[in-house]
Amino acid sequence: MNNLDAERLYKTAGIEEALNDPQTAHLTISHDKVVSSRSLPGLEVIAKEIKDGVDIKIVLNEGIVIKNPVHMCFGMLKKEGIQRILLDIDIKRKAAISVLAHCIFPDAVKVQHIMDGKIKVGEGASYLYFEKHIHAETGGVEVYPKARVFLSDKARFKTEFELLKGRVGKIFIDYETTCLKESVMEMTARISGRGDDIINIKESGLLEGEGSRGVLTSRVAVRENARAEVFNKLIATAPYARGHVDCKEIVQDKATASAVPIVEVKNPKAHITHEAAIGSVDSKQLQTLMSRGLSEEEAVETIIKGLLS
Amino acid sequence: MGILEIKNLSLSLSGNDILHNISLEFTEGHIHAIIGPNGAGKSTLAFTVMGLEGYKNFEGDILLDGRSIKNMPVDGRAKAGITLGWQEPARYEGLSVKEFMRASAKDKSDKAIKEALIKVALDPAVYLKRAVDKTLSGGERKKVELASILVMMPRVVMLDEPDSGIDVASLKNIFETIRLLKKGGSTVILITHSLTVLDEAEDAFLICHGRLVEKGSGRKMRHYFKGRCLPCNHQNEPGETEGE
Ligand SMILES: Nc1ncnc2c1ncn2[C@@H]1O[C@H](COP(=O)(O)OP(=O)(O)OP(=O)(O)O)[C@@H](O)[C@H]1O
Numbered sequence: 367m368n369n370l371d372a373e374r375l376y377k378t379a380g381i382e383e384a385l386n387d388p389q390t391a392h393l394t395i396s397h398d399k400v401v402s403s404r405s406l407p408g409l410e411v412i413a414k415e416i417k418d419g420v421d422i423k424i425v426l427n428e429g430i431v432i433k434n435p436v437h438m439c440f441g442m443l444k445k446e447g448i449q450r451i452l453l454d455i456d457i458k459r460k461a462a463i464s465v466l467a468h469c470i471f472p473d474a475v476k477v478q479h480i481m482d483g484k485i486k487v488g489e490g491a492s493y494l495y496f497e498k499h500i501h502a503e504t505g506g507v508e509v510y511p512k513a514r515v516f517l518s519d520k521a522r523f524k525t526e527f528e529l530l531k532g533r534v535g536k537i538f539i540d541y542e543t544t545c546l547k548e549s550v551m552e553m554t555a556r557i558s559g560r561g562d563d564i565i566n567i568k569e570s571g572l573l574e575g576e577g578s579r580g581v582l583t584s585r586v587a588v589r590e591n592a593r594a595e596v597f598n599k600l601i602a603t604a605p606y607a608r609g610h611v612d613c614k615e616i617v618q619d620k621a622t623a624s625a626v627p628i629v630e631v632k633n634p635k636a637h638i639t640h641e642a643a644i645g646s647v648d649s650k651q652l653q654t655l656m657s658r659g660l661s662e663e664e665a666v667e668t669i670i671k672g673l674l675s
Numbered sequence: 676m677g678i679l680e681i682k683n684l685s686l687s688l689s690g691n692d693i694l695h696n697i698s699l700e701f702t703e704g705h706i707h708a709i710i711g712p713n714g715a716g717k718s719t720l721a722f723t724v725m726g727l728e729g730y731k732n733f734e735g736d737i738l739l740d741g742r743s744i745k746n747m748p749v750d751g752r753a754k755a756g757i758t759l760g761w762q763e764p765a766r767y768e769g770l771s772v773k774e775f776m777r778a779s780a781k782d783k784s785d786k787a788i789k790e791a792l793i794k795v796a797l798d799p800a801v802y803l804k805r806a807v808d809k810t811l812s813g814g815e816r817k818k819v820e821l822a823s824i825l826v827m828m829p830r831v832v833m834l835d836e837p838d839s840g841i842d843v844a845s846l847k848n849i850f851e852t853i854r855l856l857k858k859g860g861s862t863v864i865l866i867t868h869s870l871t872v873l874d875e876a877e878d879a880f881l882i883c884h885g886r887l888v889e890k891g892s893g894r895k896m897r898h899y900f901k902g903r904c905l906p907c908n909h910q911n912e913p914g915e916t917e918g919e
């Protein structure tokens with residue numbers, strides 16, 4: 367059954383090829399079982415099965431640069447259940463890695479996916495993490511992605527969270543990053559909700575180090591009765607820290623959206639900006655596409671697709 | 676009967692009378708110009724013909740092939756063959772030049788889209804994948820706008836200041852593209868306050884302060900505009916002092 371599960375997960379994620387490549391590391395978890403994994407020299411992956419989930423420890427040794435993106439696949443093919451992923455990631459000095467994670471819940475009626483991440487990116491190291499969700503059309507998924515990220519001097523961390531396929535269900539993102547000297551952080555979330563989906567994004571960055579930089583980006587589209595709340599917080603306490611918060615939410619039908627940006631500067635040499643746009647599709651964008659022959663629906667679709675891409 | 680007729684059109688915006696009893700007739704397959712100083716009402720007239728939101732409450736009528744399009748929505752007018760190249764075109768986050776052009780293209784093939792980009796002096800290898808967002812320069816965005824209209828091959832196209840932001844070297848490509856539109860059967864309406872653009876037109880209408888002042892051949896109107904409008908201290912204040 368494990369192989370069948372794995373196959374279905376890969377197929378849904380469209381990553382079969384990468385998993386057969388001996389140069390590409392991967393880790394596949396179906397509910398609370400590790401169904402497949404491959405490591406590479408310098409990259410240690412320890413996955414321990416726990417109740418309703420897996421406890422994962424990843425260490426990338428000093429100076430190791432992994433070329434191909436590492437594939438992680440977390441799925442739950444059952445209709446009901448809880449999946450708990452504990453993720454402890456330690457990227458040592460001057461190492462670099464990118465991870466492409468797929469979270470797949472194609473048949474969920476009542477599924478909870480809890481991710482609890484602790485991420486340390488060492489001096490001059492780089493960690494890129496893309497998480498893509500593919501959910502059932504029923505809206506029966508609850509997702510709780512939580513991450514605490516710590517960036518050493520000159521470290522780089524970039525994360526993108528994408529939930530565009532299937533219904534959201536309920537999602538509560540809670541990411542927090544602390545940035546030391548000259549480190550760079552970018553956190554982006556792109557989510558499209560409808561039905562009675564609930565989207566709650568909480569991203570915060572603490573720019574503690576001199577010359578550290580951070581950008582928080584949220585792109586949300588809600589329609590029907592969906593609700594979105596975005597809380598972005600960026601605090602700069604060090605000189606020459608630079609930050610930007612950028613939130614765009616497109617609202618249609620009876621959906622609602624809110625944005626609560628908190629920007630705080632505690633050093634006169636730091637600088638943070640924020641912009642938020644919430645509401646219907648921009649009229650000029652809409653009318654331009656309509657003046658080219660697209661119907662209103664087609665034009666809105668095109669604009670939203672672009673915004674979330 | 677012209678392909679497009681504007682009949683006794685008057686329009687107020689926020690309580691201000693902007694267009695006063697304007698009547699214009701456009702001949703099928705011709706290149707026309709609507710010329711006039713800043714604030715004359717040229718863009719407003721184009722928005723009204725396109726039927727944009729906020730420009731629907733006007734007196735008079737607009738006819739396409741002799742039939743009123745007054746109650747037609749924007750996309751209906753576009754499907755009937757009318758389109759507009761904007762003075763300051765919209766920017767779209769995440770939408771590639773290719774996707775933007777495909778949205779309006781008749782022939783949606785990559786080949787047709789690439790060819791149109793080359794016509795407006797944009798290298799497809801560089802621009803197809805670029806987003807139509809804030810990072811395109813003003814001139815690049817105007818070129819993409821024109822290319823997206825070229826692939827649409829509309830029956831009637833209003834180009835609002837097609838030369839704005841365009842460098843001298845590319846201007847030639849812009850005019851060639853406009854002639855291509857005509858060759859393909861489009862009726863072209865150039866909106867401008869530039870004599871260089873006016874020179875591309877066979878017929879022209881001069882609008883000043885929301886009124887039609889004069890009409891005639893491109894040559895006649897050049898003479899009129901240069902001799903009487905450019906030196907004039909009118910409240911529309913034409914700032915342009917273009918050479919020959
Ligand atoms: N929504 C509005 N409410 C009030 N006045 C408006 C509105 N839109 C435009 N106007 C005014 O109508 C006049 C005509 O504007 P329009 O943009 O059509 O001029 P134009 O001829 O295109 O000028 P330009 O050469 O500068 O592009 C201007 O005085 C402008 O300020």
Ligand SMILES: [Mg+2]
Pocket residue numbers: 717718719762835
């Ligand atoms: Mg104008």
